[in-house]
Amino acid sequence: MQGAAAHPRTAGSVTPFAPDVHPLVALAVVSAVAAPVALLLSRLGALVLPGWVFVGACALLGASAQSRGQRLLSGPDPHGRLGLRVASAMSLFAVITACSGTTFLLPLAALLVGAPHVDEVGGRAWRPVAASGAVLVVAQHALVLTGVLPSSVPPATSTGIAVLTSAASLLWLMALARVEDRRRALLAELRSAEAWFRALVQDSREVFATIRRDGTISYVSPSGPQEWGVPAEDLLGRPFAQLVHPEDRAEALDRFERCLAGGEGGVRVELRLRARDGEERWFSAALRDQTGNDAIGAVVVHLHDVTERHHRQALLQHEAEHDALTGLLNRAAFTARLEAALRDAPGPEVGVVFCDLDGFKAVNDGLGHAAGDELLIAVAQRLQACAGEGGVVARQGGDEFTVLVPRGAGPQVLDDLARRVRAALVPEVPLAGGHRARVGVSTGTALGGPGTSTDEVLAAADARMYDAKRASRV
Missing domain, CATH: 3.30.70.270 (Reverse transcriptase/Diguanylate cyclase domain)
Structure with a gap:
């Protein structure tokens, strides 16, 4: 399951904000947007801390959310210092909710911070998010209950809402982490299976091919071009009958039609195919109809070279006669x-x-x-x-x-x-x-x-x- 650790991600924002830009640009843009919001909240009496603190926290959050800001926090490892990155984002959210007197909404910020980090590094990201969120929620409401930090709702009500939103956010974050870990495990298994199959087919002398209903080749394994001396691009889209010896062509087409007509158990035939340098080789062909399979949509053909067996049989026959x-x-x-x-x-x-x-x-x-x-x-x-x-x-x-x-x-x-x-x-x-x-x-x-x-x-x-x-x- 090593492939799961190397989950490819393009460097970009780890929060669900606007497109990735330079941190200074994000700082300026977010400041320009947050300033009138702070002014409006101040006039409505909803801003309990100075407006510049609200604007500064919003601007720093927007700048740190960009890829360059995240690289500055993570250091040499693009996925490093996860705890620091999560704690800094949660702290800025804590300042923003404290400024607006909505400390009870801080647990919901854990979802905004946790979701992209889980998507980036996997299910393990929920733990630092939950830990930093718990510390900040407890600290905020201790200050609210002691009257140090103002609140837009009664302190007891704010604490109750915070407890409920904390529980809901934690459950949602853990579920998201389990889903992401399962997805990564399945992806790693799929990649491992693909790598195994690719290595098996790449090194196999057996030839695998798929043929559409119209008789044209839609896929051929790497050993096919090697056996036939024909580039792979020249085989794709080509009628398979052109590769068959003229004396065997009628039987090959008949078996192909029989396979399409209902050969659920598969159809077998031995025929000669034109190989490199004009050589003709004998192959045992097993055909199975997979045209009803959306993932394949063609007749799957497995070709096994039996030229040596035919030569031995011919030699034995010659010696006997x-x-x-x-x-x-x-x-x-x-x-x-x-x-x-x-x-x-x-x-x-x-x-x-x-x-x-x-x-x-x-x-x-x-x-x-x-x-x-x-x-x-x-x-x-x-x-x-x-x-x-x-x-x-x-x-x-x-x-x-x-x-x-x-x-x-x-x-x-x-x-x-x-x-x-x-x-x-x-x-x-x-x-x-x-x-x-x-x-x-x-x-x-x-x-x-x-x-x-x-x-x-x-x-x-x-x-x-x-x-x-x-x-x-x-």
Whole structure:
């Protein structure tokens, strides 16, 4: 609660008088106003002490109420010497009420002195006000009761009124002090919460944003411009859809509308946002409708960067579907692709070329497994070049490969592809250590379409490949 002690106040008058001016100006102005008042009271017989005393007390009170006068009394600390400042103001009020014979009104002056001081330094100001007021009220009425100080009303009546006004003023002043202390405590809690939230948001990699009903951004946390490489002023008022990847934009707008339509529990979506330098990153977005909240009036969006998770998932997916050595599809992934092609084909136009290397075992045994791996990688690259853009190449295992033509295949297309594969493997393959190797390939083809199973197509291609291999040995 340290923030309450540092309650910001502009230097100014601590009494509810006219605008803050130079003390000498206030002295002259108040004197000019108080002089005719003193003259009028004197003619009415209401002034029981000399008029110059009344005018002087009023002038000093007006001058001391100004900020420079208060700084003169408080010393180096703007809030220091509270007791002296309060006592001087109450003493001047005591002189003014004594001059007019209205000593019973002095307790009300405690309110005029106490209220601005409570507002300035907090609830602790009521104590010096009450203490100085009590001393002056008792002293005044002791003088009134002994006849030393004249009064405009009977002494007993003046004392009774003073007791009642003192009690009322004290209760009001204590209530005002409690309210001010509570206000300061709440303000300190609010500032502490704001500072905590600001520090949390400032240092967080999470992105918080608010989006108006029309889809424009009304607030973005400091991490947003850092993530997106866009100045904050360029983000405010900008349609949020412009930051979303074009392929994800329709879904983002749909989820935004769903949130506005009644997603009380919140709406979630994962999408790609354009980041700095044209990079695209994945974010998990949680949307909550706060348009009915007067303090926010927008949809609150919490964005969490999940790019690394997507990359890990993509890597795991790739590893699950691809051969670790050649980077080609593995047997399971190729079978899934073939199944999808057979299901979606309008007719028997899905083709498969089954390939089995000839002479690979001799290279693998003679030059070692490392050389064999190099050879398989080179073969995979040549097969991909033969398959072209629409073809799908896979390693079935060992030295067996398959090529899928997902649409538009026919006997001639497959025969041409098989011929290109055989021709591609004719040139020698350079290996590490200055070695060179050459392998042949036996191929078999098969066609399929709706109603044909993957096992049937692969078995037919495999059988024709073995027929070709046996024929080459004859």
